[in-house]
Amino acid sequence: MKVRFDHVSVALGGREVLRDVDIEVRPGRFLGLVGPNGSGKSTLLRTLYRAVVPSSGRVLLDELDVWRGNRRAVARTVAVMTQDTSTEFDLTVLEVVLLARVPFQRGFGRDTEADLDLAWTALERVGATDIADRPIGRLSGGQRQRVMLARALAADTPVLVLDEPTNHLDIAFQLELMRIATSLDRTIIAALHDLNLAATHCDDIAVLDSGRLVATGTPAEALTPRVVQDVFQVAVDQLTHPRTGHPVLVFDHPPQSRPEPSTHRGEIHA
Template identity: 45%
Template sequence: MELELTELTVRIKGRALVDRLSLRAGAGEVVGLVGPNGSGKSTALRCVYGALRPISGTVLAGGEDLRALPLRERARRVAALTQDGSVDLDFTVEEVVALGRAPHQRGTQALSVREQGLVRAAMRRLDLLALADRGVLTLSGGERQRVLVARALVQEPEIIVLDEPTNHLDIRHQIELLSLLRGTRATVLVVLHDLNLAAAACDRIGVLRGGALVAAGTPREVLTAELVADVFKVAARIVPHPETGGPQLLYTLNPSV
């Protein structure tokens, strides 16, 4: 399902956190949002999953305004993994993953055989089967992050938005998660700080600064030494990945940039 942000603007106390942002993610694409701290990435995601209402602009999913949809229908279409996503009650891992089916159920309806299979498959894909009966409050930050990703997959959304999903994950699980996102049929909008991970995982990248979009395109088009110096204030040499040919950044600390 196509996701389109059109002229999206969010202002708080007169300051534009997001300023006329227009960005499109085609059906099944993985689109990354990158930019310095405070550039509006998380704010843009909050508009997509409904936590914030922009003062102007629209968020369209398959051509429909998400704000016009009933909450349950929106939850069926869009799954969100936020920076502050947490589980405060000590449910088991399997119970938390199963909560992804909530938008599709009524009341205390039991999971169907198919839904139970979805839960087990998601836990297998996120390397969680051995933790199925553990309480989530006993898990490490990285393990808990994988639980929340599994919950999002069980939701069977058409659009997945993730805000820094690789936080707390070791390098193996970072790579596995991003590979998994590329393998879903969902449209993915993901905020990443690691530009090399973004280059490897994303079909296209949007670069934000001061709430505005300053560049958008394929990783090869966007991640240039000039842009990295201008937006991130660091010097970087861009070299091709030896296997994929995609751009990889080698950073140099340079106070003069």
């Protein structure tokens, strides 16, 4: 399914936080949305899952206008992984994952065998079957993130939204999450802070800066040292990965604020 942000602007608290953002994500592609804190990544994602209404422009899922179609149709099309589990504090992990099936049930429908299959398959995929009976409020941050991924997978929708999905995750599961994401035959949009993780796993990148789209394209086209330097205000060197040959970005303080190198390198003082 194609996702289109068609000249989207958003005003919040009387301030324009997104201005004329125009992005098309082709079916089955994995788009990484990057940009500094406060640049508008989460807000753009929220326009897609009907949490923030654009002040102008449209958000389209193929031909379905997200803000003109009904809420249920959107919920059946877009699954979201966010950090927010505050409303489900007392539910067990399995119950939280099964919430993904609600938009597909009639009235106060019960979970079907198919719903349970999807939930268990998703828990298995993220390595969380052993915690299925635990209350979500008593998990570590990383365990909770796995459950939120499982919930998004159990929705089995053609479009997946991941808002900072690797927060709290150890490096092994960060890579595993990206491997799961790239193996799915779905259109995926993820807000990511780790530029190298985004560059090695995403098909396309969109760079936001102060609510404006400033670069798009393949990782090599969008994440040039020049763009990263301008947008994030850091010094950047581009190296070549010794094994894969992929470009790797290495960051440093901007030249004017770079600290003096330590003269005690390698020493540990007890």
